[in-house]
Amino acid sequence: MGLNFWGLLGLITVPIIILLYLLKQKNREHTISSLYLWKQAILEVQANSPWQRLKRNILMMLQILAVILLSLALTRPYIKAFNENASHTIIVIDSSLSMQMKDNKETRLERAKREAIGLVDSLSNNQEITLINVYSEVIIEAKAALDKTLIKDAINSIMETNSVADMEAASQIVQGILKEKPDAVVTLFSDSRKDFNIGSFDFFNYNTQSTNYSIDLLSYSTARNGAVSALSVLSNHSDTDKTLDVSLYVDGAVFDAKEIDIEANKSINILWDNIPSNAQSLMCQIDSYDDLDKDNTMWAVVKKSEVQRVLLVTEHNVFLEKLLNIMDEVELYKTLPQATQDFKDFDLYIFDGYLPDKLPQDGGIIIFNPPYGGEVEIISEAQRPAFLYKNHSLLRYMEAQGFSIGETKVLKLPAWADNVLEYDGKSIAYSGVKDRQHITVFGFDLHDTDLPLTTAFPVLISNTISDMSTKSIFAINNIFSGERVEFVLNPETQKAELELPDGSVLRLAPPFPVSSFEEADMEGIYTLIQTIGQDTYESQFAVNVPSVAEFNSVKNISDVNKGNIDSEKNGIITDTPSEIQTDTQEDNKRDNTLLRNKGLERVILILLVLILIFEWWVYTDGI
Amino acid sequence: MSGLFDHEFLETIRRLSLNTRMSLDAGNVGVRKSKSKGSSVEFSDFREYTEGDDFRKIDWNAYGRFERLFVKLFMEEREAQVSVFLDISKSMKHGNPEKSTTASRLAGAFAYMSLANYDRVNLFCVNNRITTSIKSLRGVNSFSQIVSTIENLSYDGESSIVTALKDYRTTTNKGISIIISDFLSTDSVDDLIKLLKYNRQDIYICHVMSPQELEPELEGELRLIDSETGEFLDILTSNAVYDVYQKNLERFLAELKETCLKWGAGYSFVRSDEDIVRVLQRVACHGSH
Numbered sequence: 001m002g003l004n005f006w007g008l009l010g011l012i013t014v015p016i017i018i019l020l021y022l023l024k025q026k027n028r029e030h031t032i033s034s035l036y037l038w039k040q041a042i043l044e045v046q047a048n049s050p051w052q053r054l055k056r057n058i059l060m061m062l063q064i065l066a067v068i069l070l071s072l073a074l075t076r077p078y079i080k081a082f083n084e085n086a087s088h089t090i091i092v093i094d095s096s097l098s099m100q101m102k103d104n105k106e107t108r109l110e111r112a113k114r115e116a117i118g119l120v121d122s123l124s125n126n127q128e129i130t131l132i133n134v135y136s137e138v139i140i141e142a143k144a145a146l147d148k149t150l151i152k153d154a155i156n157s158i159m160e161t162n163s164v165a166d167m168e169a170a171s172q173i174v175q176g177i178l179k180e181k182p183d184a185v186v187t188l189f190s191d192s193r194k195d196f197n198i199g200s201f202d203f204f205n206y207n208t209q210s211t212n213y214s215i216d217l218l219s220y221s222t223a224r225n226g227a228v229s230a231l232s233v234l235s236n237h238s239d240t241d242k243t244l245d246v247s248l249y250v251d252g253a254v255f256d257a258k259e260i261d262i263e264a265n266k267s268i269n270i271l272w273d274n275i276p277s278n279a280q281s282l283m284c285q286i287d288s289y290d291d292l293d294k295d296n297t298m299w300a301v302v303k304k305s306e307v308q309r310v311l312l313v314t315e316h317n318v319f320l321e322k323l324l325n326i327m328d329e330v331e332l333y334k335t336l337p338q339a340t341q342d343f344k345d346f347d348l349y350i351f352d353g354y355l356p357d358k359l360p361q362d363g364g365i366i367i368f369n370p371p372y373g374g375e376v377e378i379i380s381e382a383q384r385p386a387f388l389y390k391n392h393s394l395l396r397y398m399e400a401q402g403f404s405i406g407e408t409k410v411l412k413l414p415a416w417a418d419n420v421l422e423y424d425g426k427s428i429a430y431s432g433v434k435d436r437q438h439i440t441v442f443g444f445d446l447h448d449t450d451l452p453l454t455t456a457f458p459v460l461i462s463n464t465i466s467d468m469s470t471k472s473i474f475a476i477n478n479i480f481s482g483e484r485v486e487f488v489l490n491p492e493t494q495k496a497e498l499e500l501p502d503g504s505v506l507r508l509a510p511p512f513p514v515s516s517f518e519e520a521d522m523e524g525i526y527t528l529i530q531t532i533g534q535d536t537y538e539s540q541f542a543v544n545v546p547s548v549a550e551f552n553s554v555k556n557i558s559d560v561n562k563g564n565i566d567s568e569k570n571g572i573i574t575d576t577p578s579e580i581q582t583d584t585q586e587d588n589k590r591d592n593t594l595l596r597n598k599g600l601e602r603v604i605l606i607l608l609v610l611i612l613i614f615e616w617w618v619y620t621d622g623i
Numbered sequence: 624m625s626g627l628f629d630h631e632f633l634e635t636i637r638r639l640s641l642n643t644r645m646s647l648d649a650g651n652v653g654v655r656k657s658k659s660k661g662s663s664v665e666f667s668d669f670r671e672y673t674e675g676d677d678f679r680k681i682d683w684n685a686y687g688r689f690e691r692l693f694v695k696l697f698m699e700e701r702e703a704q705v706s707v708f709l710d711i712s713k714s715m716k717h718g719n720p721e722k723s724t725t726a727s728r729l730a731g732a733f734a735y736m737s738l739a740n741y742d743r744v745n746l747f748c749v750n751n752r753i754t755t756s757i758k759s760l761r762g763v764n765s766f767s768q769i770v771s772t773i774e775n776l777s778y779d780g781e782s783s784i785v786t787a788l789k790d791y792r793t794t795t796n797k798g799i800s801i802i803i804s805d806f807l808s809t810d811s812v813d814d815l816i817k818l819l820k821y822n823r824q825d826i827y828i829c830h831v832m833s834p835q836e837l838e839p840e841l842e843g844e845l846r847l848i849d850s851e852t853g854e855f856l857d858i859l860t861s862n863a864v865y866d867v868y869q870k871n872l873e874r875f876l877a878e879l880k881e882t883c884l885k886w887g888a889g890y891s892f893v894r895s896d897e898d899i900v901r902v903l904q905r906v907a908c909h910g911s912h
Contacts, residue, residue, distance in 0.1 A: 027844045027845050027846040027857050028843060028844065028845050028846065029845075029846045029848055029855075030841065030845045030846065030847055030848065031717075031847075031848045031849075031850050032717065032835075032836075032839075032847050032848070032849070032850065033713075033714035033715075033716075033717035033718065033722070033805065033807055033833070033836060033850055033851075034714045034782075034805070034807035034808070034849055034850065034851060035847060035849040035852075035854055035855075035856050036807040036808060036809070037807065037836070037868060037871055037872055037875060038847055038856055038858070038868065039856060040871045041864060041867045041868040041871045042856060042858055042864070042867075044867045044871065045863055045864050045867045620861070
């Protein structure tokens, strides 16, 4: 049962009523000839109706009772009641990072599991129960099960994760179940109902006031002289100002520590200078205690730029040429299509409007405006296509930036590739791994677009080159727990292994192609070890908990659009603390609105009306 | 004449005679029938016929001459002693019209009729004691004294006629005692009648009550204050209270009437807003039985 305790302020009127009764003026005086007959009458009335003696007190007590009920109604009491008549109950439990927050020595998830088991116990034996576990994935732990023991075991087996809850996907699944079982009752156990788009559902809200500080970002930059400096973003998600001790570890050893004063609900940047140029990994950590310690630490891997040999095969493309020339990690070679037929010994090949008869076997391949008759199958051509960005890593950081295409070829999407730009259900750009070789195809000529004139151009090219590089795993630099990791292996790699933060080693390949790694739930430094012949190549990446994304999810930012939300998942902070606070209030309001439907006000108000009627009856002629 | 006793009122009561069932065997000669069979049974006088007179006594010869009905008084008759006890407690000052007005007029009317019938009249004004008394008045000429006394009465004090009459002893013979009161006191009417019976009195009770006592119109939370004692009672009016009051009132009236019947006393209930002439006619009829 829940209450809005402000409503209890109405109880202040109770002593006022008593005071008014005490101070009440005497009864209106009326002189009559004699009390002789009245005395007898009153005595008789009191003898017949004992309440008469208390009648005045009854009125007072009724009024006090009415005020108490009114105050109670103002508290908007509600009970977490369930529709016991429903034949089907869908229990959705959020096991995301924020559910690890401790409230009263118990994590939110532990409490949610306990209360979910209580719900299961309260249901009748003939009610079907579907249990859904939501984190970055949506897992149906049990479907339309009648065995309560089974359900309770499944609830108990739900483990906490470090990921963001994908409520949108969960609500889609629930909606699917509701189509089959329209009378099913949905109950969500979470600290946020954002994106859980179900018409009506019971909501066990665990979003209570908590103390949490987090490292939201750890990035670094390397100067031309090799000096490394780092930037970390510290956030105070509590409602009180705080002084926090923050430390930076370089390669596992303490490098620097700072005492940071941070205001409530604010974020602050911390700069770390003079980091050794040979540093390989960084870890920034808050040394103060809070309700959620997972987001108190963030790792980053210091990448050493390795020069890639890139061959640009084009008649004339000044945009690509200029851009590639200014990229430090690119050693650019340019050739005309007719100049050579033997392509090898490059890390990356870029074919612009041309394809050789036989594609090179080493290095990645980027193709712009593929010709007809080549390896790229062309379906048709399109003028000024209205295309869509797909959720692809090549497009990261450029969601908010658009560009226009005047003319493009529409491509047939191969089975091995993922769509990058979609037009009319087909593809105008795709990327994927074919026979260990990473190939990306753009169906358009850059000259037929305004892309080179926008800021999206260098971002797209940089993303593409980084992702296709076989010498680095820059593409998986910013990984959050629970996200899927796609590895780009060297085509000549014979064995690939992954060393986890706890020291255990996981074999990735063979078999080839390597499947995506979906178990990056543990935060820390991961090491990819590729074996080519007798040599081994190691590259590292960091996996961090999605503190900002998850916390903002809990805070329920209602006015961010889809693009912003995606940005959050990629680590870009777009909101301000003040927005967070405002939206939290808005969220609470909405929660209350939802819960009011299950509230007790109606019952209390009916009771209040009955009491007022009874009081009127007592006052007029009653007892 | 004053407002209480205007000419019209006096003219009306003049024609009414007060009869008593009581047989008189002592006292002076008056206009009451006596069972004594003395030698002086002879024609005495004429008197205009009034309602209640024995029509056999009508002098038809006189009717032939004057075309008015007269009865002949020819038997020996003795004067009666009529004592009027008027309750002048404060409670009588209540009601609309006030009970005191009705009671005063009744007392005056009884006195006048008695004087007109050659009876001897005593007037006692009583609350919890006899405050004023006029004794042994005779003849209608004495009526002015009655009027003067009644008009100057002050209605005050608590009502307790029994206490007041505790030491009352009639110095004369048998007579008629008329008690005019609202009887709203803890006094036992039984005791009162017994006391008067002990004094060989034929008793007639005029019970006066106001419309406000019979149908009280009170509303809300009230502090009812007793006009005589100052005692108060807080009540919250309701239909239930009214119902019980009405039942209680009916019981009170019934008991009073029953007590009178038991002791052979006459009883007449008078509303203070009732026409006084009708009351007197009713009393006269009662007396003729």
